[in-house]
Amino acid sequence: MNGPKTWLLLTYKVPRHPSARRVYVWRKLKQLGAILLHDSVWVLPNSDRSAEQLRWLAEEIKEFGGRASLWTSHAASEEQESELVRAFSQDVDKAYSQILARLRRPPADLSTLSKRYQEVMARDYFHSLVGEQVRAALMKTKGGGRSR
């Protein structure tokens, strides 16, 4: 259970123009919660679902006239691995904290915030504790926005 984690790495090139395509690919990667390492490699924790998502994105990039390679990999050191896990956690914790802050500031727009929660949860690969707090707060909060 505590063996080295497997990571998916995506490298790609999209023609510079039209720039909308570059933005499109970038946005999809952000939606998946991928992290860009050293301005060159996009990383996601490996899973069936993530591998499928990246495989199809790579196909799309090729359709754009770009090039893409998808790899699975292990970090060569534990330190490097935990750094990566930390980077993923920080990303989602930050997004969750913003939701919490807004929940505590009435009136909270519960429908918008729960939608936002779902988006963040979809890329919460390491089960953030802040996420659990958001979930509890969303279930407790009533229309007036007072969560306690």
Place this chain on the structure above:
Amino acid sequence: MRWVTWEGIKVDRMACGWLIRRFIDPKAEFVFIPPGTRPLPKGAEPFDIPGVRLSHHRGHCSFHAMLKAYKLKDPVLSRMARIVDEADVVQEAAIEPAAPGLDFVCRGIRRTSPDDYVAMERGGMICDALYAELQARE
């Protein structure tokens, strides 16, 4: 006719299989091959395999490609195509509430099915149900 796709089917391949059997080729026979197998078996139409005709194009799922290729104009099927798009790959706009649930259920179906043939049957039942509900709301 024989139709071939990668094994370990999820929402898009289940929906495609259902579409084939119900609207394109009622006597369809499915062949499942390990992902990445090349060359593709002869005499079978490939679907939802990267790079083939009936596959993802321009961010749309293979189900969508099938509607286009076989000129199926049913508005209920078009709506299903959007749902499968959102269930299968992350889309910029999420407008179909059924999509995330459908993705979960289809993954679960594959987990609880002994093989892809059974998963295809069971996925077909889900698609029948989805189609009926969407049709009732048209």
